[in-house]
Amino acid sequence: SQQGEEDPQALSIQEGENATMNCSYKTSINNLQWYRQNSGRGLVHLILIRSNEREKHSGRLRVTLDTSKKSSSLLITASRAADTASYFCATSTSGTYKYIFGTGTRLKVLA
Amino acid sequence: DTEVTQTPKHLVMGMTNKKSLKCEQHMGHRAMYWYKQKAKKPPELMFVYSYEKLSINESVPSRFSPECPNSSLLNLHLHALQPEDSALYLCASSQPGFIAVTNRDTDTQYFGPGTRLTVL
Numbered sequence: 001s002q003q004g005e006e007d008p009q010a011l012s013i014q015e016g017e018n019a020t021m022n023c024s025y026k027t028s029i030n031n032l033q034w035y036r037q038n039s040g041r042g043l044v045h046l047i048l049i050r051s052n053e054r055e056k057h058s059g060r061l062r063v064t065l066d067t068s069k070k071s072s073s074l075l076i077t078a079s080r081a082a083d084t085a086s087y088f089c090a091t092s093t094s095g096t097y098k099y100i101f102g103t104g105t106r107l108k109v110l111a
Numbered sequence: 112d113t114e115v116t117q118t119p120k121h122l123v124m125g126m127t128n129k130k131s132l133k134c135e136q137h138m139g140h141r142a143m144y145w146y147k148q149k150a151k152k153p154p155e156l157m158f159v160y161s162y163e164k165l166s167i168n169e170s171v172p173s174r175f176s177p178e179c180p181n182s183s184l185l186n187l188h189l190h191a192l193q194p195e196d197s198a199l200y201l202c203a204s205s206q207p208g209f210i211a212v213t214n215r216d217t218d219t220q221y222f223g224p225g226t227r228l229t230v231l
Binding site for chain 2: 030031033035040041042043044045048088090092096097098099100101102103104106
């Protein structure tokens with residue numbers, strides 16, 4: 001399979017705690033994107049990090065990228081119940097439109 | 112406007128029916144995508160149109176037929192589907208940026224809310 005792997009598959013935390021999820025991929029990439037999906041709905045784009053970047057921040061989100069290890073992590077700080085969703089990473093290879101999604105992490109934030 | 116719209120939201124069809132899914136974006140994006148997503152699984156790429164031309168077909172069965180009438184519209188025509196084709200069908204668009212990244216928004220995919228398809 002060409003899919004990226006995400007871990008953990010599921011994560012349950014208390015409101016206010018930080019949530020970290022990891023994504024590993026197999027081939028050289030142009031960029032890596034993180035998405036959130038609430039149950040049965042469309043995907044919401046969270047953040048894009050390019051292959052020449054190592055870290056990006058957006059509000060309570062922090063994304064890192066290690067191209068030597070072919071891995072990325074998404075950190076959500078001070079989590080809220082509204083953050084409960086599935087989170088997916090997606091990678092694309094330079095020169096193509098092909099995006100490959102990771103297996104996803106189901107996050108549950110308990111109030 | 113960063114919205115991708117999809118119609119219908121829900122569709123129930125028999126195996127002999129012909130139906131179409133529609134997707135529209137007005138962001139000026141020149142790449143549009145169809146994905147299929149089964150429950151608790153990641154989206155799987157089906158088709159990509161770039162500059163209104165089909166550039167990727169991920170070996171999708173011919174009972175799915177994509178069409179890109181213009182740069183804002185993307186259709187997916189369905190015919191003689193099987194029950195296992197029941198899934199959430201997602202449309203997305205993006206502005207290609209792999210040639211020269213001059214806009215921070217390039218390559219970002221924007222997704223529609225999806226069409227929940229049930230094949231009886």
